Amino acid sequence: MDMLNEHFDLLDVALIRAIPLGGNQKDDSFGWHFTKTGLYTVKSGYHTARHDVVRTFAATGSGPEITPLLASVWRVRCPPNIQHFMWQVLSGCISVSANLGRRGIACDLRCVRCGTDMETINHAIFVCPPARQVWALAHVPVGPNFFPTESVYANVDHFLGQQNPGAHVAAFPWLMWFIWKARNACVFDNIIERPEDIVRVAEGEAAAWQQAQLEEDQVTYPIIPGASEIPVRVATASLPLVYSGYRCFIDGSWKAGDLYAGAGWCCTSVQTALPFLGAKNFRRSLSPLHTEVEAFVWAMRCMIGHDFREVAFYTDCSDLVKMVSSPSDWPAFSAMLYKGDRQANVSVLSTTLFHFGER
Structure with a gap:
């Protein structure tokens, strides 16, 4: 122990002492510290190589900090594909006309639905008149200085957190998703979907998904005589009632x-x-x-x-x-x-x- 304290930092000493010692006589082998399995992956190698690289990209626009906002979308109660979509919205990965133009693709930068402003992510999801009508019909207070704003981060943050003004709109992830689907239907299929139809479908899908989660959460607690203070939370289908051993x-x-x-x-x-x-x-x-x-x-x-x-x-x-x-x-x-x-x-x-x- 004295040698560890002499040659290593105190934090490293705690990590070294936590390493289990095996009783087998197998030869030592190489391992990759940056994955939990110990096996190398390209993803972990790429992440490690870029860990100390100075980031040149900075998110622009007013609003909340982008890093905690990106993390918070993964805690929103909605399907994983919609969580990923919201993460793409905040990360700027949506293929709107403005993004395509920056990548050298020759296209009309104007919004296909309204035909006036440049189609940015914030415009397509929140500011475009058809999108603004969807939010208004979904009982989201809409105003020039309130919602939506010129910041996509502030608009998403409007619905996150119990204290935020749009926290009561539980269907907002589905509204964002179906607004985007309506935009794609207009661009690729020349189909114009009415705002009231978008709201009806989005709220219906949200209600169906939330009801499905309630049904899955209906579980039983097996009663173990003499050990009622240790409840085991399991689904009824996981453990058969009849078993041996x-x-x-x-x-x-x-x-x-x-x-x-x-x-x-x-x-x-x-x-x-x-x-x-x-x-x-x-x-x-x-x-x-x-x-x-x-x-x-x-x-x-x-x-x-x-x-x-x-x-x-x-x-x-x-x-x-x-x-x-x-x-x-x-x-x-x-x-x-x-x-x-x-x-x-x-x-x-x-x-x-x-x-x-x-x-």
């Missing part, structure tokens, strides 16, 4: 500022009335995923200690399931998957691990 639910707890991480498991069977429980803490690992792996390995050792056979493990970490299914694809975790005694190693590679929950 044992079920072991595992989870890990990791916080960046804590010195220790935690792990716990709850094992049930049809032969016993009360569940078997286990919990422990240990030195904080490198990441939450490392903690999930340690919790899994420790739970398996506990099952071996209890001499339980036919154990099915359940976790809410989908990456852990992928790792156990294909350990060779996760070289960054090879030391953890193969550490400990030989009996536990065989169990790591042959056990059945299921995914449940929301993660």
Whole structure:
């Protein structure tokens, strides 16, 4: 420990001490630190190469900060394709006439629908008269100094956050999406869609999607005698009511500022009335995923200690399931998957691990 403090920074010492030591005699191999699996990808290499590059592009226009705004669109409750569309709107990746002209494509820069102003992203989605009519019919207060403004960032931010003026318009992602689809129908198919029809379709799609999410969220909480303080949130279709052997639910707890991480498991069977429980803490690992792996390995050792056979493990970490299914694809975790005694190693590679929950 003294040598670590002498030669490394204190933050690096904490990371070094969190590296698990494997019990196998395998030779060291190269790994890529910039992906969670340890395998190199072109995407991670490109991102790493550009990490220290000075950014020459700066978003123009008044309004909120663009970086937190880009992050907030991924938290909007709507389908992923619409989230991606909103991210493209804020990133300037939409192929409107103004963007095509900057890329050297010869085209009419005027808006196809109104024929007056240059077609920018903000104009196409918010400012163009047909788009402005859609927002007004959707009960969004429209005014010259209120909404929409000349900043696409301010217009999107108008709907984000509980305190923002347009927070009550839950269908705004669908309104943006179908305004853009109506623009494309006009450009490519010469079809003019009425603003009231756009609002009706967008609000209908929003209501249908939100209703579908409510139906998926209707879950049951299995009652475990003597362990009512540990509810397990699972979908009714995930766990069959009739089963043999044992079920072991595992989870890990990791916080960046804590010195220790935690792990716990709850094992049930049809032969016993009360569940078997286990919990422990240990030195904080490198990441939450490392903690999930340690919790899994420790739970398996506990099952071996209890001499339980036919154990099915359940976790809410989908990456852990992928790792156990294909350990060779996760070289960054090879030391953890193969550490400990030989009996536990065989169990790591042959056990059945299921995914449940929301993660």
